[in-house]
Amino acid sequence: MNNPYLPYPARLTGVREETEDKSIRTFRLELLDPGQAGAFAYVPGQFAELSLAGVGEAPIGIASSPTEGQELLFSVFRTGKVTEALHALAPGAVMGVRGPLGKGFPLGDLKGENLVIIAGGFAVTTLRSAMVWLLDPANRGDFGEITFIYGARTPGMLLYREQLATWAARADVACHVAVDRPAPGWDGQVGFVPQIVAEAAPRPENAAALVCGPPAMIKYTQPVLSELGWQDGQIFLSLENRMKCGIGVCGRCNVGPYYVCKDGPVFTKAELDLLPKEY
Amino acid sequence: MQSYLLAKDRLDGFVSRLADRLTVYVPAKGADGLWSFVASGSAQPPLALTPEGGNTNMPPKSFVFPRTEVLMRFDNRAGEGGMILREEPVPAGRAVLLGVRPCDAKALAVLDGIFGRRASGDASGEVSGGAFGADPYWAARREATILCGLACNYPCPTCFCDQMGCGPHHREGLDALWTDLGESYLVTILTERGRELASDLAPAAQADLNRAESLKAEAASLLTGKFPMDKIAQRGVLELCELPLWAELAATCLNCGACTHVCPTCHCFDIQDEVKGERGRRLRNWDTCMSGLFTRHASGHNPRGDKLARVRQRFMHKFKYIPVKRGEAGCVGCGRCIKACPVNIDVREVVRAMNEQAPQTPEGAA
Numbered sequence: 027m028n029n030p031y032l033p034y035p036a037r038l039t040g041v042r043e044e045t046e047d048k049s050i051r052t053f054r055l056e057l058l059d060p061g062q063a064g065a066f067a068y069v070p071g072q073f074a075e076l077s078l079a080g081v082g083e084a085p086i087g088i089a090s091s092p093t094e095g096q097e098l099l100f101s102v103f104r105t106g107k108v109t110e111a112l113h114a115l116a117p118g119a120v121m122g123v124r125g126p127l128g129k130g131f132p133l134g135d136l137k138g139e140n141l142v143i144i145a146g147g148f149a150v151t152t153l154r155s156a157m158v159w160l161l162d163p164a165n166r167g168d169f170g171e172i173t174f175i176y177g178a179r180t181p182g183m184l185l186y187r188e189q190l191a192t193w194a195a196r197a198d199v200a201c202h203v204a205v206d207r208p209a210p211g212w213d214g215q216v217g218f219v220p221q222i223v224a225e226a227a228p229r230p231e232n233a234a235a236l237v238c239g240p241p242a243m244i245k246y247t248q249p250v251l252s253e254l255g256w257q258d259g260q261i262f263l264s265l266e267n268r269m270k271c272g273i274g275v276c277g278r279c280n281v282g283p284y285y286v287c288k289d290g291p292v293f294t295k296a297e298l299d300l301l302p303k304e305y
Numbered sequence: 306m307q308s309y310l311l312a313k314d315r316l317d318g319f320v321s322r323l324a325d326r327l328t329v330y331v332p333a334k335g336a337d338g339l340w341s342f343v344a345s346g347s348a349q350p351p352l353a354l355t356p357e358g359g360n361t362n363m364p365p366k367s368f369v370f371p372r373t374e375v376l377m378r379f380d381n382r383a384g385e386g387g388m389i390l391r392e393e394p395v396p397a398g399r400a401v402l403l404g405v406r407p408c409d410a411k412a413l414a415v416l417d418g419i420f421g422r423r424a425s426g427d428a429s430g431e432v433s434g435g436a437f438g439a440d441p442y443w444a445a446r447r448e449a450t451i452l453c454g455l456a457c458n459y460p461c462p463t464c465f466c467d468q469m470g471c472g473p474h475h476r477e478g479l480d481a482l483w484t485d486l487g488e489s490y491l492v493t494i495l496t497e498r499g500r501e502l503a504s505d506l507a508p509a510a511q512a513d514l515n516r517a518e519s520l521k522a523e524a525a526s527l528l529t530g531k532f533p534m535d536k537i538a539q540r541g542v543l544e545l546c547e548l549p550l551w552a553e554l555a556a557t558c559l560n561c562g563a564c565t566h567v568c569p570t571c572h573c574f575d576i577q578d579e580v581k582g583e584r585g586r587r588l589r590n591w592d593t594c595m596s597g598l599f600t601r602h603a604s605g606h607n608p609r610g611d612k613l614a615r616v617r618q619r620f621m622h623k624f625k626y627i628p629v630k631r632g633e634a635g636c637v638g639c640g641r642c643i644k645a646c647p648v649n650i651d652v653r654e655v656v657r658a659m660n661e662q663a664p665q666t667p668e669g670a671a
Contacts, residue, residue, distance in 0.1 A: 029441050031376050031576075031587075035389045077589070079379040079388045080580040084603075106603025120388050228538050268600050270576045270589075273624060275420055275440060277573030278592070280622065281608070282542045283629040302546045304600075304608040304618075 029102050030273050033077035033122025034062045036098075038115055043250050044101060046182025050148050051113055051196055052089065052101040055123055063096045066126065070133060070155035071236075071292045073263060074125025075101060075272050076112060084108040085269045085287070088126065089151040091158035093165070098123065101151045101185060127272040128291050131236055131262055133165075139239075140170040142228040144247060146177050146219045146239025151185055152264060153238050157193065160227040166198065173200040173228050176241075178218040181212045202226050231258040248295070258296035265291045265305045281305050309492040309506035310513055311483075316352055316490070320345045320403065323502060327451070328400045330368070332356045342368070342402055354404035355485070359461040360639065362407045364569030365402050369446045370416070373590050376442065376576070379446065381585040390587060395445035404455045407409065407475035407482070408466045408639040412569035414478035418631050419572055442589075451498055454479040458520050460527050463640030465653055468532065471637045473524035474517075484517040491517045532656060536663035537624055545625055546617060548662045554655065555613035557648050562593035564642035564650075565619065573599070594618045620655050625652050 030114060040054035053076075057063035068074075070086055075083040084106065090099035104113045115121065133156065143161065145153045155175075159165060160172055178184045184203065194201040204215035204222045213221060219239060228235070235251065237244060244263065251261060267279035267286040274288030282301035284290060298305075311319055323329050332355070333348040334340050340356035342365050356362075377390040420443035457464070457473035466472055476482050480499030484491040491513050494500045510646050537545065542635050565571040575592040578585060592599055601607040609615050627635030636652070643651050 029392050031442075032392050033390055064531055077390065079390050080578050080585045082578050083576065109603065213399055266602070268602050270574070273421075273440075275574075276571065276576070276589075276592070277594060277622075280594075280618070280626065282621075283626040300541060300543055302543065302614070302617075304614060 031124070031271070033075065033083075033124040034059065034066070036094045036123045038117050038119045039097065040117055041115070041223055044185045045148070046180065046240045049105075050103050050185065052185075053098055053112065053115075055100065055121075056096070057098075057123065058120070066096070066098070066123075068092055068126035069130035070159045071130025071152050072126040072128050073152070073272075074098070074100070074127060075269075076102070076108065076121050077122030077124055078108055078111050079122065081111045082108045083124065083193055083270070084112070084123075085127070085266075085272060085290075087152035087155075087264070089154050091155045091162070093162040101148060101154075103148055115241055124272060128287055129289065131264075133159065136234050137168040138170065138232070140172070140229070140233040142173045142175070142233060142235040144160055144175045144219060144223060144235060144237045144239070146243035147179070147183070147266075148185060149238035149240065150176055151238075151256060153236060154186055154189065156236055158189075161193070161196070161199065162238045170232065171200065172198065173202070173226060175204075175219065175222050175226055177204045177206065177217070177222060177239075179206050181214075182208050189296065194247075199259060218246070219243045220250045223247055223252075227254060230254060230260060233260065235261045235265075237261060258299060259294050261295040262292055263295060263298060265293060267305050307494045307500070307503075308509040308514060309494070309503045310489050310509045310566070311506055316354075316579070317350050319505075320352060322505070323401060326426070328398060330365075330400060330402050332361050332404045335522060339363075340556060342404075345403075354455050354483070354490075359457065359459070359464070360406045360409070360641075362641075363404055363567060364412060364639065364641070366409070366412065366569050367440040368400065368402060368450050369413060369443060370420075370572060370574075370591075371541065373588055374442060375586050375588050376594075377587040378436045379457055379585045379587075381580050381583050392441075393586070395442055395449070399449045399451065401451045401453060403453045404483075405452050405479065406457060406583070407454050407473060407477075407479070408464075408469075408471050408637040409569050410452050410454050410478035410519075411466070411469075411471040411475055411637045412478075412639070413447070413452070415627075415631075415633060415635060415637065416443070416572055417478075417569050418633075419627075420444070425575065437479075449668045450454060451480045451502065452478060453502065454482045456482055456484045456517075456521065456524070458485055458524050460524055461640060463643045464528060464638060465530060465532075466638035467525060467528045468530075468534075468653075469634045469636050469638040473528070474521040481493075484520060486513060486516050486520070493517075528651060532653060533660055534624065534656060536660045537656070537666070540663045542621070542625060545621060545642040545659060550655070550658045550662055551613050554650065557615050558595075558612060558616040558650060559648060560595040560597075560612050560615055563645040563647065565595055566591070567641040567645045568638060569639055569641070570623070594622070620652070620659065624656055624659065 035058040038053040042052045044050040270276040274285040279286035330342040330347040339362040421439040479498040623635035
């Protein structure tokens with residue numbers, strides 16, 4: 027029997043400093059066992075437990091797309107015991123990965139629709155996965171217009187800079203990358219995410235929105251979408267809660283009748299509106 | 306279904322013959338005055354299967370879900386093979402628990418669903434973790450533990466099993482049910498593995514079966530505290546979360562976690578790593594939703610940061626969330642939390658108030 031608590035041994039093959047404040051690093055991982063690497067089948071929006079023996083585990087969204095090959099990317103904000111220890115690791119280190127866990131974005135069900143992707147701050151990670159997946163030649167033709175809206179405090183706080191540039195250069199993506207305030211050397215858009223969404227005015231007809239960001243961004247983006255005619259069932263959000271088991275047993279990510287780890291982390295706005303705000 | 310008879314004066318002999326093949330655990334009173342399941346060899350003869358106070362102080366849940374359990378081990382050193390977590394095998398060897406109350410057996414059946422144990426031959430059973438399959442630690446211990454129940458002829462004043470899809474002579478989760486007929490036990494075999502325990506017993510007579518049936522009816526008639534739960538089932542999660550009773554309850558509740566500790570269905574756990582020199586291990590420990598640390602993020606944000614949210618969580622989880630998810634209550638009515646609560650919170654009163662305060666018609670309806 028497979029043991030869902032047992033992490034797959036993985037080697038850290040790359041570490042990249044993402045932001046100017048050095049709080050976020052992207053870790054590139056390769057599962058040591060080729061069989062396990064081949065069987066690690068995931069979709070954008072899923073997460074994994076990053077596991078450090080002797081320290082513990084942290085649930086982190088998968089930033090890579092399965093279309094990129096078997097190496098996995100995780101962008102991690104340094105904030106607790108596990109993420110602190112993770113940031114101290116150098117390439118070559120052996121750690122563990124447990125997953126893929128949870129339900130990702132229902133991209134398979136959204137074929138034929140226009141997609142609007144709205145990201146704020148470092149919550150862009152699983153939306154990077156979604157974008158790479160959607161723009162893959164094997165998938166791009168299955169979707170209509172793709173709008174990508176991403177805001178960060180400063181240019182130096184934007185993740186995946188090179189990737190953003192390639193998306194901006196594509197004719198089949200409406201790419202809106204913005205920073206909160208004007209900054210030296212920044213010639214892109216300026217403004218908070220809700221304002222950028224209002225300017226981009228994505229149409230709700232035959233469309234879905236994937237929205238990830240800090241609570242304040244979500245709170246103020248919501249009325250903008252409503253104003254544009256978006257319904258709560260068209261808006262997909264991703265929750266983060268403290269987790270341990272990752273498989274819907276240990277109880278701590280429980281919100282209403284759902285376990286964020288197993289029934290989520292992706293929920294529609296309509297689903298979340300029926301729950302206590304315990305996330 | 307086959308039934309056998311065991312005279313009470315032959316109980317000790319029966320248990321010691323059984324103990325030649327399996328480890329047998331029976332209820333016994335410890336030096337601390339508390340009743341728990343102990344290996345039959347260390348129990349003072351003559352054995353008595355009925356604890357004072359009706360049931361063991363702690364449920365037998367820990368036989369399947371220990372308070373602390375090693376999940377994995379690793380070599381705490383860099384280099385080849387180091388820092389790689391390896392599965393800890395569940396200790397081999399089968400055990401029989403003799404004298405399990407029906408509520409506690411039903412609790413294990415409820416937890417079977419939550420831990421994702423697939424019943425033998427049931428291909429449609431939901432399994433937690435999807436492709437990962439069931440919780441292997443739970444499944445292994447559950448498979449190795451045979452449950453012999455003892456029906457309750459005299460339910461306690463704190464019992465409300467009949468309200469929770471259970472009952473004093475309920476059989477769910479058990480491999481055999483014993484009924485105390487006075488001078489003897491009626492042993493009713495419920496599963497194949499329950500059968501192997503009864504190989505040397507004499508068949509019961511129809512009169513014994515009739516006697517057990519009337520004891521069952523008498524026991525049921527002693528449970529009188531009925532409370533409706535219809536509105537809890539009908540109303541939405543948010544409507545129930547907003548009821549005024551939670552603030553009142555939170556003012557009293559200490560968030561001490563005694564209720565979750567003694568509960569036969571509480572199953573929340575923590576996972577922690579321990580390191581000593583070159584050896585390391587990953588364990589899981591019982592945890593409690595009453596603790597603020599249970600949900601607190603590394604960032605400091607806490608989804609259930611106040612006492613109200615935490616005390617509400619325990620009742621909502623058992624009486625709304627688990628029923629929505631699994632079609633049965635996450636409570637079996639054993640009444641231990643009523644006895645354990647230092648501020649006299651009575652789960653029956655809480656559920657009664659939830660149902661009373663729940664709006665008659667759904668929010669927004671005319």
